[in-house]
Amino acid sequence: MDALALEASGKKLPNGSSITALPPTTPAKRKPAKKAKKAVVFFEVEILDAKTKDKLCFLDKVEPNATIGEIKSMFHKSHPQFYPARQSIRLDPKGKSLKDEDVLQHLPVGTTATFYFRDLGAQISWVTVFLTEYTGPLVIYLLFYFRVPFIYAPKYDFTTSKHWVVHLACMCHSFHYVKRLLETLFVHRFSHGTMPLRNIFKNCSYYWGFAAWMAYYINHPLYTPPIYGEQQIRLALIVFLFCQIGNLSIHIALRNLRPPGSKTRKIPYPTKNPFTWIFVLVSCPNYTYELGSWLGFTLMTQCLPVAFFTLVGFIQMTVWAKGKHRSYLKEFRDYPPLRSPILPFVL
Amino acid sequence: IETKPEAHGHNYLKRKGPGALATAYLVIYNVVMTAGWLVIAVGLARAYLARGSYHGLYYSIEKPLKFFQTGAILEILHCAVGIVPSSVVLTGFQVMSRVFLTWAVTHSVREVQSEDSVLLFVTAWTVTEIIRYSFYTFSLLNHLPYLIKWARYTFFFVLYPMGVTGELLTIYAALPFVQKTGLYSVTLPNKYNFSFDYYTFLILVMFSYIPLFPQLYFHMIRQRKKVLGQVEDYSKVE
Numbered sequence: 175m176d177a178l179a180l181e182a183s184g185k186k187l188p189n190g191s192s193i194t195a196l197p198p199t200t201p202a203k204r205k206p207a208k209k210a211k212k213a214v215v216f217f218e219v220e221i222l223d224a225k226t227k228d229k230l231c232f233l234d235k236v237e238p239n240a241t242i243g244e245i246k247s248m249f250h251k252s253h254p255q256f257y258p259a260r261q262s263i264r265l266d267p268k269g270k271s272l273k274d275e276d277v278l279q280h281l282p283v284g285t286t287a288t289f290y291f292r293d294l295g296a297q298i299s300w301v302t303v304f305l306t307e308y309t310g311p312l313v314i315y316l317l318f319y320f321r322v323p324f325i326y327a328p329k330y331d332f333t334t335s336k337h338w339v340v341h342l343a344c345m346c347h348s349f350h351y352v353k354r355l356l357e358t359l360f361v362h363r364f365s366h367g368t369m370p371l372r373n374i375f376k377n378c379s380y381y382w383g384f385a386a387w388m389a390y391y392i393n394h395p396l397y398t399p400p401i402y403g404e405q406q407i408r409l410a411l412i413v414f415l416f417c418q419i420g421n422l423s424i425h426i427a428l429r430n431l432r433p434p435g436s437k438t439r440k441i442p443y444p445t446k447n448p449f450t451w452i453f454v455l456v457s458c459p460n461y462t463y464e465l466g467s468w469l470g471f472t473l474m475t476q477c478l479p480v481a482f483f484t485l486v487g488f489i490q491m492t493v494w495a496k497g498k499h500r501s502y503l504k505e506f507r508d509y510p511p512l513r514s515p516i517l518p519f520v521l
Numbered sequence: 522i523e524t525k526p527e528a529h530g531h532n533y534l535k536r537k538g539p540g541a542l543a544t545a546y547l548v549i550y551n552v553v554m555t556a557g558w559l560v561i562a563v564g565l566a567r568a569y570l571a572r573g574s575y576h577g578l579y580y581s582i583e584k585p586l587k588f589f590q591t592g593a594i595l596e597i598l599h600c601a602v603g604i605v606p607s608s609v610v611l612t613g614f615q616v617m618s619r620v621f622l623t624w625a626v627t628h629s630v631r632e633v634q635s636e637d638s639v640l641l642f643v644t645a646w647t648v649t650e651i652i653r654y655s656f657y658t659f660s661l662l663n664h665l666p667y668l669i670k671w672a673r674y675t676f677f678f679v680l681y682p683m684g685v686t687g688e689l690l691t692i693y694a695a696l697p698f699v700q701k702t703g704l705y706s707v708t709l710p711n712k713y714n715f716s717f718d719y720y721t722f723l724i725l726v727m728f729s730y731i732p733l734f735p736q737l738y739f740h741m742i743r744q745r746k747k748v749l750g751q752v753e754d755y756s757k758v759e
Contacts, residue, residue: 396710478715 214238217278217285221249224267224290231291236278243274249291259368262292275437297368304358307377311385312351318389319344330395337399339407343392343475346414350467353418361425365437384483392475400476407474414470420463423449428460441506454510455518457499461491462516492516539604547604548661550595555654557589562647565640579627579639586643589650590623619646622688626723629704630695638694642687645680652676674745681741685734692723699723 217238221231231252236245246258262271265281267290278287319340323331335341391397400406427450431440444451452459468484495515502509514521539547561582568581579586597613599605605612627639656673659665698704705719 391709391714391716394709394714398710398712398714401712476712476714478713 215285217283217287219245219248219278219287219289221245221263221289221291224262224264224292227267236287238277238279240278241274242272242276242278245278245289246274256291256293257297259297260294262294264290264292266290294370296371298371298374299368300364300366301358303369303374303377304362305355306374307381308351308354308358310378310382312348312355314382314385315344315347315351315389318386318393321393321395325390326395333395335393335395335397337397339399339474340392340397342407342411343471346411346471346474347389350418350471353422357422357425361422361429363429363432363434365439384479384486387479388475388477388483391477391479398476400474406476410470410472410474412470414467414474417463417466417470420449420452421460421467423447424452424460424463427453439505441502441509452518453513455513457502457513457515458491458495461495464491465516492521495521543604544661547599548658550599551654551658551661554589554592555651555658557585557592558647558650558654561585561589561643562651565644565647575637575640577635579634579643582643583634587623587628590619590646593619621726622691625705626692626695630698632698633691633694636691636694638687638690640687642684642691645684645687648676649680649684671749674741674749677738677741681734681738685730689727689730692727696720696723 215238216235217240219231219233219236220229221233222228223230231249233245233248236248242263243258246261246263249261249263250256250258258274264271265283269290271292272281272289281287318325319334321330321333400410427445427447428442430445431442432438442450442453444453449463450459452462456462465484465488468480468487472480472484492515499513499515564582564585565578568578569575572578593616596605597609597616600607600609600612622642627634633639652669652672656665656669659669699706700720703719705717707715707717709716
C-alpha cells in the first residue's frame with residue numbers, strides 16, 4: 175500500500191552534471207568512479223495549489239529522508255494560516271492524500287518533487303469533538319431529570335419522578351456518557367488527530383438533540399413505566415450492563431493492539447477476556463455492544479424516542495462497520511473469513 | 522441518454538445509461554404519467570367551463586391527482602435501482618413533499634379542499650408535470666424538441682413560486698382545523714412515552730420552505746444556464 179521505493183536516477187541538475195541518488199538501504203556498492211560526492215542529494219519541493227495550479231511554495235535543500243509531515247511544517251512557515259492539520263498534500267491534484275509518515279525519497283518523484291495542496295478547512299481535534307459531544311448529553315439529560323424550570327409545567331419544577339425506573343435510567347444514561355468521556359481521555363488511540371470543524375456542529379446537534387428528546391419523555395411527569403414492570407427493567411439492566419462491559423473490553427483490546435504514539439493497524443483477536451471472544455464472529459464488536467446497550471436502554475424505558483435513537487445509531491454504526499470490515503479485508507490477506515461486520519452471520 | 526438533466530454536470534461522461542429493457546419501461550412510465558397529468562388538466566378545464574367558476578375544482582380531479590401524484594413514488598425506486606441517474610435523497614424529498622401535501626394536508630383536512638389555494642398549486646403541478654414527463658419521454662427516445670426543453674427550464678420561473686404560494690396558503694388554511702381536532706397528534710400519557718403535535722409540525726414545515734425554496738429555485742436557474750446556455754453558444758459560433 176505504501177509508495178514504492180524508486181531510485182531517482184539519471185536526472186540532470188541545472189549545472190549539467192548528473193547525480194545518482196542512492197537509496198539508504200543499499201549497502202555501499204562498489205560503483206565505478208562516482209567519487210567524493212557523498213550521496214546525499216537534496217530534493218527540491220514545489221507545492222502547487224490543486225485547483226488553480228498556482229505555485230504556492232518552493233522549498234530547496236530538502237533532505238531526502240524528510241517526511242511529508244516535515245514538509246507540511248515547512249509549508250506552514252511560509253503560509254501560517256495553513257497549519258499542518260489542514261493541509262492535504264498529494265502527488266496528483268485529484269489523488270489521495272499522502273500520509274505524514276511518507277518519506278520524500280520513497281515517493282515516485284524526481285529530485286524536484288511537485289506536490290499539490292488542498293485546504294481541508296479549519297480543523298478541530300478528535301479529542302475536543304468527543305469531549306464536547308459527550309458532555310452535552312450528560313448535562314442535558316440531568317437538566318430534564320431535575321426538572322429545571324421552563325421544560326415542564328411550573329408545578330413540577332425541581333420535583334423528582336415517583337418511578338424508580340426513571341432514577342435507574344438516569345444513572346445508566348449518565349454512566350454511559352461518563353464512560354465515554356473517560357475512554358476518550360484514557361483509552362482511545364486516534365489515528366487521525368483532527369477532523370473538519372463543521373463536524374462538531376453536526377455531531378453535537380445529533381447527540382445533544384437526541385439526548386434532549388429522550389430525556390424529555392423519560393423524565394416527564396406523565397411518564398408511563400414499562401408494561402412488564404420489574405421483570406422488564408431487570409432484564410433490560412442486565413443487557414445494558416453486560417454490553418457496557420463488553421464495549422469497554424473491546425475498546426481496551428483495540429487500544430492494546432496499538433503501541434502508544436503509533437498508527438499501526440493489526441487484526442484484532444479474542445483475548446483472555448470473555449467479552450472479547452465475540453471477535454471470532456464480528457469485526458466491530460464495539461458497535462455490536464453499543465447497539466446492545468441501547469436496546470437495553472430502550473427496553474428499560476419503553477420510550478419510542480429511545481427506540482428511534484437506537485435505530486438511527488444502528489444504521490450509522492452499520493455503515494461504519496461495513497467500511498471497517500472492507501478495509502480489514504483489503505489490508506490483510508489472512509483476515510478470518512467467518513467474521514461479519516456488526517451482527518454475527520447477519521450484517 | 523438524457524434522463525434527468527440534474528445529472529448533467531456530474532454524470533455526463535461517466536453515465537452509461539439504462540439498458541434497453543429499462544429504457545422501454547421508463548418510456549412507458551413517462552408516457553403514462555404525461556397522459557395522467559393531461560387527464561387532470563382536461564378535467565380542470567372541463568369542470569371550469571361547466572361551472573363557470575374556479576371554486577371547488579379540486580373535487581373534479583381528486584382521484585386522478587391522488588393516483589398519479591402517488592405513482593411518482595416509483596421515481597424514487599428508479600433512482601435507487603440506478604436506471605435513473607439522480608440522487609435518491611433529492612428525488613425522495615421532492616416526491617414525498619408532494620405526496621405529503623396531497624394526502625396529509627389536502628385529503629386529510631376536508632375543510633381546505635374548497636380553498637382557491639388548492640387550485641393554485643394543482644394548476645402549477647399539472648403544467649409542470651406535463652412538461653417534465655414529456656421532456657423525459659422525448660429525451661429517452663433521443664428526439665427532444667427544443668420547445669419542450671425550453672419550456673421545462675423557463676416555465677418554472679412562474680410555476681415554482683405559484684406552486685409554493687398555493688402550498689403554503691393551503692397548509693396555513695389547514696392549521697385551525699388541525700389544532701381543533703388534534704389531527705394526527707399523540708398526547709401523553711401513553712405506553713410508548715411519545716408525543717407528536719401535528720399543528721406545530723405543520724408550522725415547522727411552513728418555515729422550512731424559507732431555506733429550501735430558494736435553494737431549489739436557484740438550482741433550476743443554474744441548470745437553465747447550463748442546458749439552454751449551451752445551445753445559445755453554439756448558435757453564436759455558427
